[in-house]
Amino acid sequence: MKSFKITTLLCLFAGFTQVHAAEWDIIHAGTLLAVPGESVTAQQSVILKDGKVYGIKNGYIDASDLSMDSSDSLEIHNLKNHFVTPGFIDGHVHLTFAFSPTAMLSMVQMSDADTAMLGAKHARDTLMAGFTTVRDVGAWTDDAIFALRDGINAGYVVGPRTFVAGNPIAINGGHGDFTHSFKESVANVLRTSGVCDGVTECRKAVRDQIRRKADHIKLTATAGVLSDSNAGLEQQFFEDELSAIMDTAKLMGRRVTAHAHGAQGINAALKAGANTIEHGTFLDDESIRLFIENNAYLSPTLSAFETGRQLLNNPNSYLTGNQREKAEVAMNAANTFVKRAHEAGVNIALSTDAGVGPHGDNAKEFELLVKYGGMTPMEAITAGTLKGADNIGKLDELGSLEAGKWGDIVAVKGNPLDDITILQNVSFVMKEGLVYKHIAD
Known part of the structure; x- marks a missing residue:
């Protein structure tokens, strides 16, 4: 027995x-x-x-x-x-977005499912260009970007390994609030859970993205070129709001990246604890000091500036008056700010802002980092591999063989x-x- x-x-x-x-x-x-x-x-x-x-x-x-x-x-x-x-690694994409004359209208016309399907097409184009990892830094839809990420991870969708932020954290009426130019009844439908005013709302907005399983937090520390607003390109959040966003994100184990053009906004975001600055157009000596002191990354998105140049050079392009005015200001600094940061020893990670420019053309950024950033080809490749992995907190998994x-x-x-x-x-x-x-x- x-x-x-x-x-x-x-x-x-x-x-x-x-x-x-x-x-x-x-x-x-x-x-x-x-x-x-x-x-x-x-x-x-x-x-x-x-x-x-x-x-x-x-x-x-x-x-x-x-x-x-x-x-x-x-x-x-x-x-x-x-x-x-x-x-390759692209630290700044918007897979579910494609800037065009009808982009604003599509926010009303397209369902989340439609948007996810569009994102699947962009994801495939991006992977076929050699970008095996991307960081999506903001989507206006509630569910599409999360579904796309999860579909890629499950093997249902062909695309790069994708880390997502969900809705960008933005002030009412600021860059990242997608309700500009819409009447109030439509704006109430389009307003996302990332829009917040004051410390309490900002904490809740961050927690809401994390509840939805955001991999990182994206905030808009300054106004932006493509928002149809005449608010310039400087700081929008108050310091206590910035601190609330950063502290909440980090308490819950998330890295924070901040859209920022103007120097005041760049510096305020870095002082509050941003891991990355997206764009960084008007960085100054204080910005450079803070980048190095905090071991933060610059994510320069030179490809987006190339798109801006093309639209500015066409007097019949679909830029609004507000967008055109801000784009002209930003283009004046676009040729020099990355080189200045690079020469000073700032960490730089390749990033394109794909969605503003075409998805699948991401590798053009390597050329632009050499042309405008003063990098050698080896430095540019490093920015799109090892530095890219470090920027998103995945250096132990990605960036080298x-x-x-x-x-x-x-x-x-x-x-x-x-x-x-x-x-x-x-x-x-x-x-x-x-x-x-x-x-x-």
């Missing part, structure tokens, strides 16, 4: 114990930039196990060089004629260290060990 019981228990235990068959991938990289900022190496094998980097070996290895079980699978990817880097990090890999023909524009035409995209863009035969 005892023997029967033991045998039965062993059989039951075996029934609940399943041997996991590992999924291995080997990338044969002709040229490899595993850790941006460090040396490039030739003829390397990047080894992935279950979607994460397992190691890197010299030369082109095969199955005989791995400790594989008989049930394991292996796929070898031939990138011997390519330059291989970690997947090191053991334990996600297997996010991009490959291009040619050497982007010689010509940064090569990154605008990626040949191969892998996210977490799954290939989404294959080398053409």
